[in-house]
Amino acid sequence: MEIPKGAGVVAIGTDLIACRRIAGMLEKHREPFLDRVFCPSEQEYCLRYRDPAEHLAGRWAAKEAVMKILGTGWSQGVSWTDIEVVRDALGKPSVQLHGEARSVAERLGIARVLISISHCSDFAVAMAAGVDR
Numbered sequence: 535m536e537i538p539k540g541a542g543v544v545a546i547g548t549d550l551i552a553c554r555r556i557a558g559m560l561e562k563h564r565e566p567f568l569d570r571v572f573c574p575s576e577q578e579y580c581l582r583y584r585d586p587a588e589h590l591a592g593r594w595a596a597k598e599a600v601m602k603i604l605g606t607g608w609s610q611g612v613s614w615t616d617i618e619v620v621r622d623a624l625g626k627p628s629v630q631l632h633g634e635a636r637s638v639a640e641r642l643g644i645a646r647v648l649i650s651i652s653h654c655s656d657f658a659v660a661m662a663a664g665v666d667r
Contacts, residue, residue, distance in 0.1 A: 535649065535663060537648065541645075541666055542667070543664070544603070545604075545644070545663070546662065547598075547599040547601070547603040547661070547662045548599050548661045549594075549598035549602070549659070551594055551657065553657060554587075555591075556587045556591040556594060560586070570614060571597070572593060572615070573618045576593050576619055579621070589653070592619075592658040595653075595660035596617075596619050596629065596662065597619070600635070600662045601617070604635060606635075612634045612635045613633065613634070613635075616631060616632045616635035618630045627649055644664035646665050647663070648662065
């Protein structure tokens, strides 16, 4: 995660989750869980892997970290799918905000959200920074 020159950090957030927790949600509530938490593009990307739980957990952690910088959690009209983790051509993750998440970010002076995600078979962790440029 590289903060652009001249940009100020408005807020930071981090999250850690056990991948087995996401695997359990997939096993018990697959379609409703996926549709409530992940955008179609995120589902398409993660479900192509042999163990999609690791990749889904990374995105879950990123969404939680973003909710922390917004100060909303799962409330104030922000939904999971208002926060979409996308990848550039080289695989670098970034965030696109939609709906109420975008509105909250604008009110806070957050122009961009930078993220970093890491995961292994046991845990996924993400960090987010809201910057003003």
